[in-house]
Amino acid sequence: MATLEDKLSGEKLQYYCSSSEDEEESNNAVAESNQNTVKKSHRTTSNTGPKGVVQDWQLYKQLEEQNRDENEKQKIALARKFCLNASSTREDEERKLNEEFDAEFSELMSEEFLMRFQKQRIAEMMKISGHVTKFGKVLTLNSSDEFLDAVDKEDHTITVVIHIFDTKYSACKKVNEFLEPIAADYNTIKFCKINSGVAGMSRNFNANGLPALLVYKGKELIGNHVRLTDELSDDFFQSDLESFLIENNVMIDKSLYQ
Incomplete structure (x- = not known):
């Protein structure tokens, strides 16, 4: 049966002294904590200094180029749309004019119109040559x-x-x-x-x-x-x-x- 002294000695020993395994775990925990701290520090400070400025500038130019390409694509698409619309409108107008011309030409070429025109021309000629x-x-x-x-x-x-x-x-x-x-x-x-x-x-x-x-x-x-x-x-x-x-x-x- 353990005496009070043993107990006190044992609790003190358990509390005060750790095994090598515990010491290793503790060391690993500290190292991991330090590594995380370094990583955090790196993330928050990666764009500082000359290299960071260069990297930021390169990223900015890349984004600018992407935006420019995207804008050009949108402009080209819009221009094509307008061209198609304009072409379609022009073709519709030309078709309408052709239809009107065909109708007028058919009317002009009708036998009744030709007879009327011929009579009118002959009357004018007869008047001139009176x-x-x-x-x-x-x-x-x-x-x-x-x-x-x-x-x-x-x-x-x-x-x-x-x-x-x-x-x-x-x-x-x-x-x-x-x-x-x-x-x-x-x-x-x-x-x-x-x-x-x-x-x-x-x-x-x-x-x-x-x-x-x-x-x-x-x-x-x-x-x-x-x-x-x-x-x-x-x-x-x-x-x-x-x-x-x-x-x-x-x-x-x-x-x-x-």
Whole structure:
């Protein structure tokens, strides 16, 4: 049984003296505490001094570069968006203009508009050319000189139509007959007729080329229509001859300006 002294000695010894293991643990605890203190100190003071300033500057420039890149990306994206919108708007406007142009062009090209325009232009031309010589009948040419004068001495704006005929051919007679009312209706055109013998035509031409219509303007031959029966047939009417002259641009349909 332990005495009071032993107890006191033992408690004092336990309290005052520690084992080597306890001492090591204590030393480790102190070292760890010191290390933590050093780490804390390092963290709070890492950006101080010349090296810290350089590191801060480098970090600042890196962040600045990142922000600049990000801003550039945003600007490019925004510019692309605006370009797409602008392009889309421009294409819409162009498409709308094209549609309006197509509609107006279709209206202009309508048969009704063309007829109206043609009548208006003819009326204007007739008004401007009110001083133009009016003929109204078929003139008979009695010599080759009259033939030449009918062409060469006429105003360059006048269309001259000369029928070369021979009365022994029925088709020639019909052309002479039908030209009279046509000349009256289209009195700004100079219609003439001349016998093939007076004009000095050959027998071969008479047999194969009559009836013939020669069209002149400004002293130039602009139409040479021989053997009209090939176009009109042997059994033709005044309307057929008139349509033939209109289709071959010898005269303009009178119905357009009436």
